[in-house]
Amino acid sequence: MLERYFHPFEAGRGLQEQLRERLLNAIFDGAMLPSEVMPSSRKLSKLLKVSRNTVVLVYEQLAQDGYLTPSERRGYFINEKFLRQQLNISLRPSSQKLFDRPDHAPNWESRMQTESAQMLAIVKPRNWREYRYPFIYGQIEADEQTAARWRDCARIAAMGAHMRSWVDDQVTLDDPLLVEQIIQRVLPKRGIKARPEEILVTIGTQNSLYMLAQLLGRPGLIVGLEDPGYVDARNIFDLIGCELRPLRIDGQGLVVDEQLNGCEMLFCTPSHQSPTGVTMPVYRRLELLACARERDFLVIEDDYESEQNYLGNNHPSLKSFDDSGRVIYLGSLTKTLLPGLRLGFIAADPVLIHELRALRRYIYRHPPSNNQRTLALFLSMGHYDAHARRQRDSLARKWRLISRALAEYLPDFHASGMAGGSSVWVTCPAELDAWVLQRLVAKRGVLIEPGDIHFLGRERPQYHFRLGFGAIAEALIEPGISALGDAWREMKCNVQVESTANL
Template sequence: MDVHVRIEGRGDRADRIYRQLRDAIRDGRLRRGERLPATRDLAAQLAVSRTTVTVAYERLTAEGYLAARVGAGTYVAASPAGPRRSEARDARTAARPAAVWRSIRDPLWTEPRPIAYDFSVGMPDPALFPIEQWRRLVAGELRGGILRSAHYADPSGLKRLREALARHLGVARSVDATADDILIASGAQQAFDLVGRVLIEPGDVVAVEDPGYPPVRQLFETLGARVVPVPVDEQGIRVDLLPRDARLVYVTPSHQFPTGAVLSLDRRTALLAWASANDAVILEDDYDSEYRFADRPLDPLQSLDREGRVVYVGTFSKTMLPALRLGFLVAPPSLMPALRSAKRLTDWHNDYLTQAAMARFVDSGGFARHVRQATKAYGARQRRIVEQVGALLGDRMHVVPSVAGLHVCVVPVEGSGAFDADRVVDDAAASGVAVQSLGLFTVARPAAEGLLLGFGSIAPDDVPDGLRLLARAIARSAHAQPG
């Protein structure tokens, strides 16, 4: 491998080569088993004598950092012996983020670990992903289509995909759109970012649901907005409590996150009228309502909008996989030029291969079939959870009615005694059960009490045992409360 070594300045060049290679091994830049350049090659690269490099290599070999293999070359023999360079630099860095970023707390990503009973929210079951179909679609594009895309593309996204989406959304969700109204994004979160960049100026008021989706609230805060949490009830967001000066209102009307409530038709009508009266824009997040288990869905706000005030956002993260990083937005024509420019300035466009494969999948009817099959599987899991919550937790917890999505919310039965969600979550985790507290998504204090039970990552047969362990954690929490 190529190794960058600096030898400028005065002094012993062999010593400088030795020290830089030693430091690279100690901080992990050069890893055990990696082959170093031959002494002749490194000497030519540095314009020094071969003897100079040989002296450095021999010293490193004598100290155990390198090992020479006859006829094979020189290899790194040691593991890192000191702090990694990135860790050492942390103490002497002078760069600081803008003030707003210092208040954003986001745990570092870690490799997912197996959990015995995983009720985490927001994750589809990877076992349901149509891997064979997807492999054939991607292979087909690799054989020919990708060769036509060796240039920068339309920031709005591949036209074939936007056309396929317009047809699918019109049939499946009653969304009124053409390909020109659609922009492809890297997941829903980028779609929210693009909308925020186009609409929000520092100091603007943005209303969000409470409880609600924290990454959206945090995103708008970083864009300089004054974010106002608005309570939700069993009919969705309280329109009567919206701030009159809100520039943007973020809602999840089809399956409120995290409670699962559906925004009633009266509330939808009231919200649209409020937006008209206050010259506001509504950001409609339809993140997982492709999965419906009962009732005919209410029309989305976008299809009820007659003034062009709704931006509709969807994602393939729940119906396919989050790893695809594929989402979309449907916006009024007045916003599309600015949104296209924002997308171009952010990352120009999504990759051609994923878009082209998804376009074929949607157009062929494969996506609709996949959603139907997945809905059947998730519906069985949801029914199992509702049934088992009633059987195992019925005296303490009840399920908030929900007819869509990949999770349900359970809240304490009135008069059932003390309930400490955080204690329950920690206790359950010690037993191999992953659940999340409703309070984690709540801004107002005291936080709403309850738990979220996702069913995208747990097999139906594991639900009873997982809920049995959760019931014990809830019982222990109640006994632990001061009397």
Template sequence: MELHIRLEGRKGLTEQLYQQLRAGIESGHLAAGTQLPPTRLLAEQLGVSRKTVAEAYSRLTYDNLLSGKVGRGTFIAPRLPVQHNANENVPLAAAESLERWHQRATVLGRRALDAPSRYDFVGGASSKAQFPYDHWRSCLQYALRRSQRHTDRQFSPQGLPELREAIAHHIAYARGVHCTGADVLVCNGAQQALDLIARVLVEPGSKVAMEDPGYPPARQLFLALGAQLQSVPVDGQGLCVEQIADGTRLIYVTPSHQFPLGMPMSEARRQALLARAAELGALVIEDDYDCEFRYQGPAAEALQRLDRHGLVAYVGTFSKTLLPELRLGYAVLPPAVMQAACVAKHLTDWHSPSLQQWALARFIGEGHLNRHIRRCHEVYSARRERILARLDGDLAPWFSAVPASAGFHLSALARPGLDVEQLINLARKVEVGLYSLAPFFSEAPVQPGLLLGFGAIELLDIDPALDRVADTLQSLS
């Protein structure tokens, strides 16, 4: 390590060195645990005597700023954080704005801070054991070679053309989405797609409608932008379209696999939603978050394919299909929205990481994505069937499953009299992670129950976990 030290003149060299090192330590530029150069090496670099450096080190050690470790060297000593007097802080003029953002925290964000249980039915998490790491590594190496040959430093905020074309072909095949690469905007996950769409359409006071229960990060995003949010109830056919208020300009739905309950939106309700959107001139966000995995019956067409008026924005993600760490998603946008969304994307982060885009385009083009989905489909299907068998069997006195044919979570509604929150707390004590449906409700009456994710729990762990849940339920009874 070469320190940035500047000594002037030939007098007071020890003091100069001492003061500069001390300033670097106290400012944090020299972090705790950093190893300093040996006295001989630093003396040679600075052109001073070794005694000068040794004396400076000695004084800093006496001040408890350095610590010597026999046989290893001299290190910056750990320091307690500086304690600021709260009475001296100047209140920020934007304090109220900051407080509003504090209130936007979601249950999903807080859940990420919890330590996972041994048996965890967390929703939205996929199985890393199924991911083809070797194929992905090969695609990343290809991306590095592409980057080495790429001379243009400018990249489109809309995304690399080869990835947009690959996405368009994939979702046309898998979900029946009608689009070309020109209609696709590559984003950092589905959440950024929601943010970009809402940012260009929603102003303070704008009416936005979404399902209740629904996806908390979407709800909090719309509220953060100042939307007048309407929580529209759902029934067995999906969103209750007739309750969407006049003046609504944005409608958020999960029609293929309602989040969190799981039932699909009926064909009649889809047509009614599109008719209501056309009547209002409202854009519909179709969040198709995990519907590549379908287990029974014919796959329902994407709502976007039924759209005849350019009013549906189709949003998808690879974070659930592949890996959460990937953080790549996409939006298929109507022409009226695309240009504004690209401007917003450019102002936000210029573009999504090009290396990962090249790698993902290669991954899709070589067929790895479809093969991965087929492998995961078999795995998730077996896990789903096992959970359903237990819900229809020994757990039936306490729960009933909500009919769902897609995704990698399902919901189970609690029978009357069961205290779901107490069950969750007791299950945590026997190393089983269960999750309540209650946080997903906003204004609609809460339906007590559980969201049971099966993407991250192994098949052989399901019965031992549910045995513990059954024992806990028996004790509650």
């Protein structure tokens, strides 16, 4: 029964860590009973093709932590008493669910005021690294140089005066060194001038949006959203009860015309429209700001991929042209650095920042201060800029490779987006269902992401998909697109055979 918990180990992670994790999963799932002896170290090492010492060390660690009990001459047993005391669970055979609902349990469904779990959301496979050609968006290739420099900064942050800056509960305050670096090193590249009272550090864009929705949203508030657009923004405003208005885009991003009439707030991605990747030109940004002033609506600008224009200079942000204070700027500090860090910021009118800071206190007080200080050091030492340059050069090469490969192997498809960002938006022939294509190419080791979820409304076109290229190695891009082209030709042949058979 244990075998199903020991699928191939992941590259880049320690064997002891993974073995411990999987043994605990088996214990919690009830795959092993307290009355049964754990597999011997010899047997388990042979099953997993790992050193016996590795198994012995993991068993010893689990025993030290209380999960297992050693028995002389018999081996290790699950310490059920410890688990009952510490985790308040009982172990049962795997044929029963660990979280069976007890008698007289409350009816949670009738008590919940929202149904977040029922919303359509982007789901990415956890095992995406197992695909040979992972065209997944929002992930990056491992950068050992960046990781090493981050470790150095974390070490420095844990020493002396730096440590004293974050060991205390800061309540509502942010790390002043990080705020200083955002003002001096990050925002000027986007043409933005700001004071400390205009900056709030958050744990990412979703967190920024959620707080804004809590503070500014209300049932019935008309929020304009690009269509197709950013799924999480749509769901966050929907949770508050806002009225969502889909807004048309074209090859230059959001269309500024009468469709904006009646909007009270608007969310947009001018630098690289999410998900199509097109860039809003400066003249249209000025038109949007003039429209916002004239019709008195707020604009939330998500500048999530601002530093990645491969063929020219970056356009100034929408916020840089704002002289009325109605643009709320969302920045990500770690999305293209180390996505798991989850740090971002809001730059906005100080009155709004003051209220957001007070609201944040009741959610999580402040982002972890040690990570804030580490990132501040990373920025101040120039490591962030060096990483951005290396990544920009790498993504530029990948963009050229994927553009050429799409033109060669999928000439019937159209890829949109400017020379920037880390993905391309692909429009297929109308008869294609991107979900069918996804399942077909997965058999060839290719991972793609169907694009219908990015559209508002029930009638969502099925003939778009997104290809992320931030996480795939350069050498694998052309063969991956070639495999995608083979799958498309196989689909066309199958359709032709079915059509002939129906004649």
